[in-house]
Amino acid sequence: MISWELLNIIGTIAFALSGVIVAMEERYDIIGVYILGFVTAFGGGAVRNLLIGVPVSALWDQELLFTIAFLLMTGAFFLPQVWFRHWTRWGVLFDAVGLAAFAVQGAIFAAQMDLPLSAAIAAAALTGAGGGIIRDLLAGRRPLVLSRDIYVAWTVPAGLLIGSGLVDQFFGYVLILGGIVSLRMLSVYYNWQLPRRQLPSS
Amino acid sequence: MISWELLNIIGTIAFALSGVIVAMEERYDIIGVYILGFVTAFGGGAVRNLLIGVPVSALWDQELLFTIAFLLMTGAFFLPQVWFRHWTRWGVLFDAVGLAAFAVQGAIFAAQMDLPLSAAIAAAALTGAGGGIIRDLLAGRRPLVLSRDIYVAWTVPAGLLIGSGLVDQFFGYVLILGGIVSLRMLSVYYNWQLPRRQLPSS
């Protein structure tokens, strides 16, 4: 289970930092920064536990992770201004890493439970996107999940490859994680879009 | 349990299509259409399972329903333009059918568990409205639940009639379902309103 734990830590830290950046963009006070960071970081895991059937109380067993997230968020709040010159890209990057780590983790779990392929795809998407959805709703933003550039579609390969059993080893998980992060960042950079269709709003 | 299953299928399909229509109104891409459709369709059931105490993992046992919803949503996305001439009314209709099917289902469950009448009313309202609330929150819209014309009030008769044991047969369930859909559509058409009271906003 080392890969499960590792993915959990990576996803949690990345989403915590993405929450901090959104909170500072919205000019929240220091408590607002902690709240948005914690909710983004652990909300993803809570959604995963709810959807997958892990008791939600397992949430409270992660004291080490709470402490790491708290220290990181405090550091980010007091970071010198110069570090934030490229903060927009950092926020998008942290969100991409969180998305990828939790997507792979959700797919691994579904595969281990012998759930059908469609469930693995859904688990990857929902586990990956859960924390970010809560963050955006609380911040009063349009959820990134439904953003203009390609976001949640990149979790589908994770669901397919892991859910079908094609990839079932640590090295493969890392490759998928790196692939998702890269594709997500390229989507933002080049503003890749999927086909869309418009109905006039009522 | 045939009526329970049937109501689940009807509610899921109706909410899936209502999600697709909202997504196209908001000009989401094809993945956004699938996401909003799935979340609306299965979010209602997830809320129901959470509130009623069914394990949420039961969510993943519905592979047939996943496949049906996926094919329907794909079809709707590629439907020729002419079919959408009256799309606004279709969107409202699908939402009404989902509301009615899940409201009846929530009330049946509460009655089978010998929960008190107030719980049957609440279960009908919450199960019926859950999927639509999630859809509207994700789409950044004011939830239909709190809309100007009468919406969730029509679930109260379902809770009363089924929760009190007056209606406990398949034929009665169908009558209530038809009644809710009709009353909801008439509310929209004639813009029926309940009394309201205003306090100046702070």
Next chain:
Amino acid sequence: MISWELLNIIGTIAFALSGVIVAMEERYDIIGVYILGFVTAFGGGAVRNLLIGVPVSALWDQELLFTIAFLLMTGAFFLPQVWFRHWTRWGVLFDAVGLAAFAVQGAIFAAQMDLPLSAAIAAAALTGAGGGIIRDLLAGRRPLVLSRDIYVAWTVPAGLLIGSGLVDQFFGYVLILGGIVSLRMLSVYYNWQLPRRQLPSS
């Protein structure tokens, strides 16, 4: 467990009334008033049960509380206009009482479960703020949790004092409850602020 029950009743009633006031400010109809009241009142408890691991179905055992909340909300809807002269402050007060009661309750639970101190702090904050977050999301408002004046920070002392075992008696709980309500109301009145930091929005 008398203090647990009492805190539950106080929190539920206070949040119900705060939901009613928000609903009337937004000019919702009478069903909207009931919905927002119930969701605010019992949403806090549902979030608590979810996070803490109490079965959510325990929600339906509170028939007496449902009835009390229903009667109170009906009364508030028909209250003569003159009573609402100071409604803004009443809405803030009810929300503060709900926040305090549920924060103390969440911290007591975490302490009884021998959860670590960080979990007690988180439980106090999340249990206290849960109902209000749902209310604000449904009403399309920026959550009070992230408001300009100090809100959720006042739950931290409850988590610290109760989670560390320093306070473990009814009288102490009441003192903390009174302290949180007073500090919250003073924050609003004097517009107390915590330090904040701004990044330009992307």
